[in-house]
Amino acid sequence: MSKLSIVVPVYYNADTLELLYEDMQKKVLDKLEEYEIVFVDDGSGDDSWEVMNRLRERDAHVKCVKLSRNFGEHAALLAGLSASTGDCAVTKQADLQEDSALILEMYESWKRGNKVVLAVRKERRENPVKVFFANMYYKIIRSMVNKNMPAGGCDCYLVDRKVIEVLERLDEKNSSLTLQVMWVGFRTDMIYFVRQDREIGKSRWTLSKKVKLAMDSVMSFSYFPLRFMSGLGIVFNILAFILLISVFVEKFTKGMPIQGWASLMCVVLCATGILMLMMGILGEYIWRTLDAARTRPPYIVDEVREAREKKE
Numbered sequence: 001m002s003k004l005s006i007v008v009p010v011y012y013n014a015d016t017l018e019l020l021y022e023d024m025q026k027k028v029l030d031k032l033e034e035y036e037i038v039f040v041d042d043g044s045g046d047d048s049w050e051v052m053n054r055l056r057e058r059d060a061h062v063k064c065v066k067l068s069r070n071f072g073e074h075a076a077l078l079a080g081l082s083a084s085t086g087d088c089a090v091t092k093q094a095d096l097q098e099d100s101a102l103i104l105e106m107y108e109s110w111k112r113g114n115k116v117v118l119a120v121r122k123e124r125r126e127n128p129v130k131v132f133f134a135n136m137y138y139k140i141i142r143s144m145v146n147k148n149m150p151a152g153g154c155d156c157y158l159v160d161r162k163v164i165e166v167l168e169r170l171d172e173k174n175s176s177l178t179l180q181v182m183w184v185g186f187r188t189d190m191i192y193f194v195r196q197d198r199e200i201g202k203s204r205w206t207l208s209k210k211v212k213l214a215m216d217s218v219m220s221f222s223y224f225p226l227r228f229m230s231g232l233g234i235v236f237n238i239l240a241f242i243l244l245i246s247v248f249v250e251k252f253t254k255g256m257p258i259q260g261w262a263s264l265m266c267v268v269l270c271a272t273g274i275l276m277l278m279m280g281i282l283g284e285y286i287w288r289t290l291d292a293a294r295t296r297p298p299y300i301v302d303e304v305r306e307a308r309e310k311k312e
Contacts, residue, residue, distance in 0.1 A: 003036065004087070005086030007080035009073050009077050010052065011044050011076070014046040017048065024103070032107070037061060042067055067079060078168075083301075084164070090156070090159075095200075110160065117189045118189070121153055125194065140217075144222050166184050167180055229281055
């Protein structure tokens, strides 16, 4: 008899946790052979921790993990996967935008031998601006990082115990856990669903976090920025050489004086801007190298309250 762990990262979700649990109870939990729910409080400043523990009192299969501060959703997911004890684990968002019935579909796919099952969005019924930028991100990932990334993207997935062990060994910071899951290379399946708009609560997924995720995704799994710098440098050197030849040709064939302070300044300013861009890209890589060299953990657990079916 296999056991399924459901990992839920929690960040200011006090208003949706009970609704989420009731939805899972109605559609999923009663149909599972054996399960556990691992709630991970990622430094929430509301009553999420108290709500999580109330659910733990209601259900003996609920485990609560509290991080010492906010480390980010991917770190919280890794903490939840590490704390899980199931033969496989599925991640679940707490914002009620994914149908809980997806868990059963992914679980059945795992039983058929798939080590990784991705819940892929075939449609997003959200704000058009939000959908536009999300699609742009996934296009960047498909073109620069991983061509196998689904066009609609995926945040929820089921992973086998073997995959969890690999993710724990990777122990990466400033990275994308979703791309790590796709990188491991085990047999993968995809389940498609329609993502609904958020009706309760406010998203904490800010623009700065989205930009950081995009940068982390590209720099952790692709050398495109470095190749871009090299290519840009080659192009500018070729243009500079052509301009130099043309200036000397005009000087010796037509006797034209070498002049043009304004054009020279434009070239200098443009070249300086390119150099600063290149230094910025190198700085991003150096920072990530420093952050990895310090060997700080990707998250710190403050408190764990085991499922009541176990000894606390």
